[in-house]
Amino acid sequence: MPISVKCFASLRERLNVDKMSVPYESEMTVQDVWQQMTNQSPPDNLLCARNHEYVNFAETVRDGDEIAFFPPVTGG
Amino acid sequence: MPISVKCFASLRERLNVDKMSVPYESEMTVQDVWQQMTNQSPPDNLLCARNHEYVNFAETVRDGDEIAFFPPVTGG
Amino acid sequence: MKIEIRSEPYDPWLEISLYQESGGLTPGSFGACSAFVGTMRDFNDGSAVSVMELEHYEGMTEQQLSNLAQEAQASYGLLDVLILHRVGKISPNDPIVLVVAWSAHRAAAFDACRDMMELLKSKATFWKKETRPDGHRWVSQNTSG
């Protein structure tokens, strides 16, 4: 199964990506997912979640995970 | 004018005094007012107000003042 | 600003709604509202309580509430304040006290609402008398917050 990637808010608009799939590779990290998607290093302030939990970019992903990228949150 | 004295809550019930008048004497303190009214020293925890402001027992009273005695407050 | 002592039951949430709609607060001006409601429980200090009488010092108490609201409004830059306090015969589940602070940002509203409640509990001249299965009892003191 591929990795399912979601982007939110200003990032969604800037990349023009709401959701997309990235092929799973073994030993892949969240940062690898980002780089495969954008060909860039993660910008400052970029946040990420794996299966609805905040994680670091060094976190390993698993086949079928949902990875999300987003700017600082501004709710409430 | 006499001093007008009010008592509240458990103190009102114990002394059986809601309000009463105490004759004004020059240089009288709040403690003097209490002692004239009860012939006793003020108990621990007794609070007092002069004209709707908290004061100490050593506070001097003036002719026509309203003095109140009451136990610790328990509102809210 | 509204400060009131009531001898009849009231719905604190309806009171906030009505006050907000009454026009004193400019719509769009406030970003934060912190409200506290103190309600009569049917149990206190290890005993059932069936009814409570709340006494106050007419004149002094109103002045105290008004002063503490004005001081909070000035020191926290509040947009508005609402305080209601019940007196008389009170049943379990009846709201007793309502303290509300409106401000542009949340820290001021939270801080001011809590400060006003602590001042009210420690200084305002109200006294509670509980009716318990073994008789009446004046509550001896408020616990600190």
Add this chain to the structure above:
Amino acid sequence: MKIEIRSEPYDPWLEISLYQESGGLTPGSFGACSAFVGTMRDFNDGSAVSVMELEHYEGMTEQQLSNLAQEAQASYGLLDVLILHRVGKISPNDPIVLVVAWSAHRAAAFDACRDMMELLKSKATFWKKETRPDGHRWVSQNTSG
């Protein structure tokens, strides 16, 4: 406990009333209720704001709110918690967030309500986009409380 994300306007005070009457909270059990309402202002960071869009991460956000409510309930011994959060297109003066904590005594209600709000502001996956006279702007970050 009730946690809800709403795409329609709501009256926070009416929501509290309805929730209290809905039967989850035992009448007479709670002595304290602390409520916070965050409302959309018509002015932010020096500019008028005419409308706001609130986006969230469906699935993750609900889980976060539910987790933070459950953690607050456990650590403060709360009797109940209500959290509502608005999403979608929002107008000035519309309530955005409502956080309510019920407890036996006031310290727990105050502490928990504020803690939940700070966690929500700093962690929950919501994003605001403002419409200003000079165009749209994503709010870059929340100020700390």
